[in-house]
Amino acid sequence: MSTRTEVNISSPTPPDLPRQSIGQRLQGLGGNARQYGIFGALIVIVLLFQVLTDGKLLLANNVAALFQQNAYVMILAIGMVMVIVAGHIDLSVGSVVAFVGGVVAVSMRDFDLSWPVAVLLGIAIGGVVGAWQGFWVAYVGIPAFIVTLAGMLVFRGLALVVVGETVAGLPSSFIAISKGSLPNVLGFASNMDVVTLLIGALAVAAIVISQLRARASLRKHDLHVEAAGLFVAKLALIAVGIGILTVILSFSAGGTPIVLVVVGVLVVAYSFLMGRTVFGRHIYAIGGNRLAAGLSGVNTRRVDFWIFVNMGLLAGVAAIVTTARAGAAIAAAGQNFELDAIAACFIGGAAVTGGIGRISGAIIGALIMGVLNMGLSIMSVDPAWQMAIKGLVLLLAVAFDLLNKRRAGTQ
Amino acid sequence: MVERTRTPLLTMRGITKRYKAVEALVDVNFEVHAHEVVALVGDNGAGKSTLAKVVAGVVVPDSGLVEIDGEPVSIPSPKAAQRLGVATVFQDLALCDNLDVTANLFLGREMRNAGVMQDGRMENIARSVLRDLSSRIPSVRTPLSHLSAGQRQSVAIARTLLGSPRIVVLDEPTAALSVAHTAEVLTHIERLREMGLGVILISHNMNDVRAVSDRIEVLRHGRNNGSFDAQRSSYEEIIGAITGAWQMAPASRASAPADREAAGR
Numbered sequence: 232m233s234t235r236t237e238v239n240i241s242s243p244t245p246p247d248l249p250r251q252s253i254g255q256r257l258q259g260l261g262g263n264a265r266q267y268g269i270f271g272a273l274i275v276i277v278l279l280f281q282v283l284t285d286g287k288l289l290l291a292n293n294v295a296a297l298f299q300q301n302a303y304v305m306i307l308a309i310g311m312v313m314v315i316v317a318g319h320i321d322l323s324v325g326s327v328v329a330f331v332g333g334v335v336a337v338s339m340r341d342f343d344l345s346w347p348v349a350v351l352l353g354i355a356i357g358g359v360v361g362a363w364q365g366f367w368v369a370y371v372g373i374p375a376f377i378v379t380l381a382g383m384l385v386f387r388g389l390a391l392v393v394v395g396e397t398v399a400g401l402p403s404s405f406i407a408i409s410k411g412s413l414p415n416v417l418g419f420a421s422n423m424d425v426v427t428l429l430i431g432a433l434a435v436a437a438i439v440i441s442q443l444r445a446r447a448s449l450r451k452h453d454l455h456v457e458a459a460g461l462f463v464a465k466l467a468l469i470a471v472g473i474g475i476l477t478v479i480l481s482f483s484a485g486g487t488p489i490v491l492v493v494v495g496v497l498v499v500a501y502s503f504l505m506g507r508t509v510f511g512r513h514i515y516a517i518g519g520n521r522l523a524a525g526l527s528g529v530n531t532r533r534v535d536f537w538i539f540v541n542m543g544l545l546a547g548v549a550a551i552v553t554t555a556r557a558g559a560a561i562a563a564a565g566q567n568f569e570l571d572a573i574a575a576c577f578i579g580g581a582a583v584t585g586g587i588g589r590i591s592g593a594i595i596g597a598l599i600m601g602v603l604n605m606g607l608s609i610m611s612v613d614p615a616w617q618m619a620i621k622g623l624v625l626l627l628a629v630a631f632d633l634l635n636k637r638r639a640g641t642q
Numbered sequence: 643m644v645e646r647t648r649t650p651l652l653t654m655r656g657i658t659k660r661y662k663a664v665e666a667l668v669d670v671n672f673e674v675h676a677h678e679v680v681a682l683v684g685d686n687g688a689g690k691s692t693l694a695k696v697v698a699g700v701v702v703p704d705s706g707l708v709e710i711d712g713e714p715v716s717i718p719s720p721k722a723a724q725r726l727g728v729a730t731v732f733q734d735l736a737l738c739d740n741l742d743v744t745a746n747l748f749l750g751r752e753m754r755n756a757g758v759m760q761d762g763r764m765e766n767i768a769r770s771v772l773r774d775l776s777s778r779i780p781s782v783r784t785p786l787s788h789l790s791a792g793q794r795q796s797v798a799i800a801r802t803l804l805g806s807p808r809i810v811v812l813d814e815p816t817a818a819l820s821v822a823h824t825a826e827v828l829t830h831i832e833r834l835r836e837m838g839l840g841v842i843l844i845s846h847n848m849n850d851v852r853a854v855s856d857r858i859e860v861l862r863h864g865r866n867n868g869s870f871d872a873q874r875s876s877y878e879e880i881i882g883a884i885t886g887a888w889q890m891a892p893a894s895r896a897s898a899p900a901d902r903e904a905a906g907r
C-alpha cells in the first residue's frame with residue numbers, strides 16, 4: 232500500500248495521479264477489449280461468408296434482407312439484454328409475438344382498425360402482457376424462469392385461440408413496415424439511393440460527434456483517454472464500416488429498409504436509457520447485487536416490474552414486424568424467438584449471472600446469428616445443420632469469453 | 643463534552659424481533675443523542691446487526707417503538723430511513739461489484755437533471771468525498787470488483803457523507819482496515835460527532851470503541867445487558883457484560899434460561 236501514514240483526515244491529499252491513470256488504462260482496455268472482440272468476431276464471420284459464398288453475402292439485396300429478416304431478433308434482444316442484466320430470463324417472447332400478432336391482424340381484418348391504430352394496440356397489448364408477467368416476478372416473487380415458462384404456454388394457447396391457424400389479407404401499408412423501404416424521395420445519384428446515403432452520412436456524423444464529446448468530458452474530469460492515434464483509427468474504422476454498409480444498401484432494390492430505421496432508433500434510445508438514466512443504472516445495480524441495491528434504496532420490485540413491461544412492449548413491436556413480414560398472423564409464429572434473442576445476448580457478452588451486458592453487444596450478437604443464417608442459406612446448407620452450427624457458435628462464443636476473462640484474471 | 647439536548651435524536655423502546663425460534667432482539671431499549679457516539683457491542687449473534695437494520699429500515703421489528711426527535715416514526719424501507727436522515731454502513735457493505743465507485747456512492751440517490759444522470763457532477767463530488775477520507779482509491783471510475791477489502795470499506799463509509807444524514811450507523815466499519823486507516827475512520831467518526839450527528843458504532847474492537855465512543859451499550863442474547871460510560875468504565879466490566887460474567891438487574895433477565903450462561907462461556 233501507500234507509504235503515507237498521516238491520520239488527519241482534514242488534510243486533503245491530492246489524488247495519486249500517475250497510479251490513477253495506470254489503473255484506468257488497464258480497466259479501459261479490459262472493458263473495450265471485450266466489446267472490440269465481439270465486433271471483431273462479426274467482421275471475421277462476415278468476411279468468411281463473403282468468401283465462402285463467392286461474394287454473394289454482401290450483395291445489396293442480401294444486406295437489405297439481412298436486416299429485414301433479423302429485425303425481430305434485434306428488437307427482442309434489446310429487451311432481453313435488460314432482462315438478463317437484471318438477472319432474469321424471458322422464455323415467453325416467442326409466444327407473445329404470436330399472440331400480439333394475432334390480435335393485431337384480427338383487429339385490422341375483423342374490426343377494420345386502420346393499421347396505425349392496430350400497431351399502437353399491438354404495442355399496448357405487449358405492454359399489458361409484460362405487466363402481467365412483471366407482476367408475478369416482481370411483486371409475488373416467482374422466479375422469471377417459471378413465470379415466463381408459464382407465459383410461453385399461456386400466450387401460445389391464446390394465440391391459437393385468437394388466430395385459429397392464420398389470419399391473412401392484411402393491408403399492404405401494414406405489410407410495408409417489414410417489406411418496404413424508405414421512399415427514395417431524393418432520387419438517385421449514379422444508381423445510389425440518396426436518402427440512404429444521407430442517413431448513412433448523418434449516422435457517421437452523429438457517432439463522431441458523440442465520441443468526441445465523450446472524449447472531451449473524460450478530459451474535463453482528468454480521466455484517462457485512449458491515445459489520439461487509436462481514437463482516430465477507431466473513428467475512421469467505424470466511419471468506413473458504416474460507409475460501406477450505406478453504399479451497399481443504397482444499391483439495393485428499395486434503399487433503406489424501414490425496419491432498419493426502427494431498429495436504429497430503438498438502439499439509440501435504449502443505449503441512452505441503459506447508460507444515462509437512473510432506471511438503467513438501477514438495472515445494472517440489481518443484476519450486480521440485488522440485496523445491496525435494495526439496501527441502498529433502489530426500489531428493486533418496481534425496477535423488475537418495468538423491465539418486464541418494457542420486454543412486453545418490445546415483444547409487441549417484434550410481433551408487428553413479424554406479422555407484417557409474413558403478411559399474415561400465424562398461430563405458430565415466433566417459435567424459438569426467445570432462444571434467438573437469448574443467444575444474441577450471450578454471444579454479445581451478457582453475463583449469465585447478471586449485471587453485465589450491453590445493448591450494442593446484443594445487437595452485434597443478433598447480427599452474428601443473422602449472418603450465419605444467411606451465409607449458410609446462400610450456401611444451401613441443410614437447415615438441420617444450420618441449427619447445429621448455430622448452437623455450437625453460441626457455446627464457443629461464451630466459452631471464449633469465459634476463457635478470456637479467466638486469463639485476464641478479472642473473475 | 644458537548645452538552646446533550648434533552649430529546650434524544652433516536653429513541654428505541656421495547657424493540658423485539660424473532661426469526662422463527664431465534665430471539666434476535668428482545669425488549670431492547672436504545673438511545674442516541676445529537677453530538678454523541680454510542681458503541682453497540684456484544685458477542686457474535688447478540689443482535690447488533692439486527693438492531694442496526696431496524697434503524698436502517700431493512701428489518702421491521704415485531705414490536706417496539708422508534709422515535710426520531712421525539713416523534714414516533716416507522717421505517718419500513720431503506721428509502722424511508724434515507725428520508726429520515728439515517729445513513730448506514732452495513733456489515734456486508736452492500737456494494738455492487740459490477741458498478742464503479744461513483745455509481746456505488748450515489749446508488750439509490752443519483753443526481754439527475756430532467757431524467758438524465760449528471761455523471762460529471764457525481765464524479766466530482768465522489769472525488770472530493772473520497773479525498774476527505776484520504777482513501778486510497780485509484781479512481782472514481784474503478785469498478786468495485788477491482789478494489790481491496792479496505793478500499794471497499796472506504797467506499798461504504800464515504801456513502802455516509804452524502805445526503806447530509808443526522809444519524810449514522812456503522813456496522814463493523816473497521817474490520818478490514820489497516821491500523822493507519824482505522825485511525826482515519828475513527829477521526830472521521832469524531833468529526834461526525836462534532837458536526838452534531840448521532841453515531842452508532844458496532845465493533846468487536848474494544849480499543850476502537852473506547853477511543854471514540856461516549857457511551858457503550860452491551861447486547862447479550864438479544865437483550866440489553868448494561869450501559870457504560872466509555873471514559874469511566876473498565877475494560878473488564880465491559881467484557882464481563884459481553885460474556886455474561888456481569889449481569890444486569892435480575893428482573894430484566896428473568897426470561898433468560900440459565901443454560902445460556904454456559905453456552906456463552
Ligand SMILES: Nc1ncnc2c1ncn2[C@@H]1O[C@H](COP(=O)(O)OP(=O)(O)OP(=O)(O)O)[C@@H](O)[C@H]1O
Pocket residue numbers: 661664665666684685686687688689690691692693733
Ligand atoms: N435473516 C435472518 N433469519 C434468521 N435468523 C437471523 C436472521 N438475521 C439474524 N438472525 C439471527 O439473529 C441473531 C442475531 O444476529 P445479528 O446478525 O444481529 O448478530 P450480531 O450481533 O450482528 O453478530 P456478529 O457480531 O456476528 O455480526 C443470530 O442468532 C442470527 O442467527
Ligand SMILES: [Mg+2]
Pocket residue numbers: 690691692733813
Ligand atoms: Mg453483525
